[in-house]
Amino acid sequence: MNISPEIWTWLSALLTLFIFSFLYGDNPLYRFAEHLYVGVSVGYTIAITWHNFFYPDLIVPLFKEGKVIYIIPLLLGVLYLSIFFPKVSWLMRIPMGFVLGYGSGVAIPAILQANVIKQIQGSLLTPAILQRTDLLLWGIISLIGVISTIIYFFFSWEQRGAIKSIAGLGIIFLMVGFGASFGYTVMARVSLLLGRVQFLLRDWLGVIR
Amino acid sequence: MNFWERIGKIDRRFIFLVMAVAIILPLIRPLGLVGRVGKRTQELFKAIDGLKEGSYLFISIDFDPQSMPELYPMYLSILRHAFSRNLRVIVSGLWITGVGLGEEGLKTVAPEYNKTYGKDYVFLGWKPGITAVVLGIGRSMKETFPTDYYGTPYDSLPIFQGDITYKDIPFMISLSAGLPGYETWIAYAQTRFGIRVGAGVTAVSAADAYPYLSTGQLTGLLGGMKAAAEYEFLIEKAGMTSAFKPASQLMDSQSLAHLIIIILVLIGNISYFALRRKR
Numbered sequence: 001m002n003i004s005p006e007i008w009t010w011l012s013a014l015l016t017l018f019i020f021s022f023l024y025g026d027n028p029l030y031r032f033a034e035h036l037y038v039g040v041s042v043g044y045t046i047a048i049t050w051h052n053f054f055y056p057d058l059i060v061p062l063f064k065e066g067k068v069i070y071i072i073p074l075l076l077g078v079l080y081l082s083i084f085f086p087k088v089s090w091l092m093r094i095p096m097g098f099v100l101g102y103g104s105g106v107a108i109p110a111i112l113q114a115n116v117i118k119q120i121q122g123s124l125l126t127p128a129i130l131q132r133t134d135l136l137l138w139g140i141i142s143l144i145g146v147i148s149t150i151i152y153f154f155f156s157w158e159q160r161g162a163i164k165s166i167a168g169l170g171i172i173f174l175m176v177g178f179g180a181s182f183g184y185t186v187m188a189r190v191s192l193l194l195g196r197v198q199f200l201l202r203d204w205l206g207v208i209r
Numbered sequence: 210m211n212f213w214e215r216i217g218k219i220d221r222r223f224i225f226l227v228m229a230v231a232i233i234l235p236l237i238r239p240l241g242l243v244g245r246v247g248k249r250t251q252e253l254f255k256a257i258d259g260l261k262e263g264s265y266l267f268i269s270i271d272f273d274p275q276s277m278p279e280l281y282p283m284y285l286s287i288l289r290h291a292f293s294r295n296l297r298v299i300v301s302g303l304w305i306t307g308v309g310l311g312e313e314g315l316k317t318v319a320p321e322y323n324k325t326y327g328k329d330y331v332f333l334g335w336k337p338g339i340t341a342v343v344l345g346i347g348r349s350m351k352e353t354f355p356t357d358y359y360g361t362p363y364d365s366l367p368i369f370q371g372d373i374t375y376k377d378i379p380f381m382i383s384l385s386a387g388l389p390g391y392e393t394w395i396a397y398a399q400t401r402f403g404i405r406v407g408a409g410v411t412a413v414s415a416a417d418a419y420p421y422l423s424t425g426q427l428t429g430l431l432g433g434m435k436a437a438a439e440y441e442f443l444i445e446k447a448g449m450t451s452a453f454k455p456a457s458q459l460m461d462s463q464s465l466a467h468l469i470i471i472i473l474v475l476i477g478n479i480s481y482f483a484l485r486r487k488r
Contacts, residue, residue: 023225041306048305052334056356106340106397114396114426122424142423181416184433188279188412190466191434194232194459195278201236208236208458 002206013204016196145173213483216476224473231469235461242464249422250439253407253429256380257287258447262295265378269394270302270311272386276411277310280384282437282456283409284314286444287382292322293449297368298330299378301354303342303389308335312358321452327357328367334358339389343397347375375402380428384409391418395426409436434459 004010018033062070076098082091123146129139151163152170159167201207260266268287272280291298300311312332324330333354336342345353351363351372363369381404383391391408399406405428410418412433421427431440437456444450 024222044309045305048308048335049337052308052358053337056360057336103340106344110340110396110400114392114400118400118424118426119420122420177416181413184412184415186467186470187433187435187463190232190463190470191279191412191459192275193228194434194462194466197229197232197236197462198278198455198459201233 004204004206009204013200016200020196144169149173213480216480217484228466228469231465232462235465236458239458240461240465242461244435244438244460246439246443247436249430249432250436250443251429253382253409253431254290254440254443256405256407256428257290257296257382258294260294260296260379264296264380265299265373266291266296267299267301267378267381268311269381269383269385270300270307270314271304271383271390271393272310272411273304273306274310276386278455278459279411279434279437280386280409281310281314282434282454283431283440284310284384285318285452285455286437286440286450287384287409288314288318289321289450289452290440290444292318292324292329293444293447295329299333299368300330301333301342302335303339303393304386305335305337308358321450327361327365331366331368332358339393340397343393344401347398347402350374375404378404380405380407382407382409385414386411387414390414391421391427395421399426434463 015033015036018029021027022030058070058074061067062074076095079091079095082088123143129135148166148170150170152167152174154167157163198208202209257266268284268291270284288298298315300315302308302311311334315326315330315332319326319330326332334357336353338345342353349372350369354363356362357366363372375398381394381398383394383406385391385408391406391410394406398404406426407429408418408421408427409431410433412435415430415432418427418430418432422430431437434456438454438460441454441457445454
């Protein structure tokens with residue numbers, strides 16, 4: 001056993017135990033750690049924003065290098081604060097409109113290309129897939145899965161007869177997908193717990209090496 | 210009250226206790242369970258291993274301390290791999306709360322390989338704007354990051370020989386705990402500029418990443434702590450490091466915890482059906 005002499009390790013370990021105490025029940029130590037976390041996160045975010053972005057990318061070019069064009073983003077940013085003054089709060093729509101317009105213009109073609117067109121291409125049985133038995137098998141399963149799942153979510157027809165059977169197959173594919181996601185979720189949550197336990201036993205208490 | 214009724218009303222704190230014992234015991238006395246390296250982990254390893262010496266490797270830290278146990282070991286292993294292959298490493302990120310982790314990883318690994326800041330690797334920190342940042346690198350790294358994280362002007366960093374774009378970066382990795390993350394890099398950098406993208410993701414989002422592998426939009430994937438352990442194994446086997454392997458140390462506990470959860474799910478289901486039949 002080789003207990004850490006570092007004050008920050010002790011602080012971190014104690015805060016971890018405070019959070020874990022919620023497993024037994026809600027208590028003041030848990031709430032203290034929770035509030036501290038929120039406060040520190042906000043403070044950290046403000047500090048990084050100032051040092052990594054606001055100062056070098058706005059204050060320096062505008063006020064030290066005299067690049068007056070930077071007055072435009074500054075004004076747009078300041079207009080966001082109009083939300084605190086009801087009489088002029090409508091001004092906030094200007095930067096909001098700019099952000100929405102830019103965001104939509106940039107996102108729609110990119111997302112369509114990456115998440116729709118490419119995925120449709122990936123579902124097709126191309127000549128390269130036809131040449132290998134293993135790829136062909138997975139390609140066919142994937143194609144059946146895509147079509148049957150889409151048919152399950154097609155609500156313009158009443159699901160009867162063949163459509164009902166295909167939609168039923170779609171449900172099976174969905175359930176397999178949910179099962180895989182749940183398995184991965186369990187793994188993720190256990191991993192997070194393990195990370196903290198490793199910190200407590202190794203970095204704090206020195207029980208393991 | 211019969212056995213199944215008792216099982217159904219068991220105090221949840223008892224389950225927490227069983228789980229705690231199951232994960233602590235293998236840490237103190239390892240079981241030596243053997244795993245195997247997955248295909249997707251090997252693909253990512255090969256993608257980095259195949260880069261020419263001196264090539265740029267861009268790593269995006271798109272996670273925060275909450276996902277540290279899964280993604281930070283991946284980050285350390287990828288850095289060790291990159292430095293041992295003498296790649297030039299550029300680290301940035303789309304998550305403001307990942308800045309500290311990005312810097313800490315470089316400070317931990319770079320001295321192990323005697324790498325010099327500014328020449329062999331650089332830390333660009335974080336910028337707001339997400340899509341503007343990702344698209345901006347495609348036009349000009351210098352305009353997007355006029356300075357590094359410490360305020361050093363772009364032109365004073367010898368790692369950059371002139372202004373670079375995605376054309377100069379043969380491979381990038383997003384270590385991603387959600388959005389913005391690998392999907393952002395795929396949509397705006399891979400699709401638009403053609404850069405090859407690899408990803409390390411939390412296990413929660415691993416299933417969502419698989420469709421991007423089959424389309425070739427992703428080159429290699431590390432899914433969760435298991436994949437982090439696999440990558441640690443690969444770089445150690447290749448003689449690139451002998452450093453402590455945080456993810457590998459936890460694999461026995463992870464396996465035992467999974468076994469207990471499977472048993473609990475089975476018991477829960479049997480109990481449910483047994484009680485339903487009784488009613």
